[in-house]
Amino acid sequence: MVEPWLRGTLTEVDAVRRQVLHALELAGEDVEKWCAGLSDAEVNARPFEIASVAFHLRHIVRSLDRLLTYAEGNQLSDAQLASLRSELDGGASAAAVLTEFRKGLAAAMRRVRAISPGSYETPRGVGRKMLPTTVGGLMVHCADHTQRHVGQAVTTVKVVKGVQV
Known part of the structure; x- marks a missing residue:
């Protein structure tokens, strides 16, 4: 199957938001x-005390x-x-x-679409220490952080199910 970024979709949005949206679609x-x-x-x-799916x-x-809250300029x-x-809670x-994943992903995609391309260089602070970044930096991190954790979830599924690769 062709990955979202190679499907020629989302051409109505600029390249930065398009790639973030494609990463979220994937x-x-x-x-x-x-x-x-x-x-x-x-x-x-x-298994082996790794984080759960x-x-x-x-x-x-x-x-x-x-x-995205930080990207939007809020705390x-x-x-x-x-x-x-509560992210680590079991049970x-x-x-x-x-359901939470699907709804949260859909909401994030709507919020990414609402970000103005003209705001990418706008400074933003993250966390209590207001660590410096930009709207564009936060958007790129949305994509790479999401992909990192999806990979970990898939690996965990393979371990839990004993999938042979």
Whole structure:
């Protein structure tokens, strides 16, 4: 199958947002391929004490929410901080985790589309220390951070299921 960035889609948006959106599309496709159909036990499994699939899927969309909040020039809410602290919680249902992932990914894609290309160089601060970056830097990090965690989730699925490669 051809990856999203090679399909010639999303030509109505500039190249930066297009590539971020394509990375998020690929993340969604990979999660559907590898994680849909996991049992509750499989989504929460932590073989060799590595992070669970549930953690990675929650962390992806909750991180996207936080990164885009900074890109939009806002600080994190108490609810966002509380959800950050619960990402590692066990006992999640696979259905709930996948629903959160799908909804969070769709929301992130809408927010990426709303970012103005003229704002990419706008300075932004991240976290309590207001570490320096830009709107464009945050957008690129949305793509690379998401892909990193999707890869970890897929690897975890393979370990949990004992997939031979």
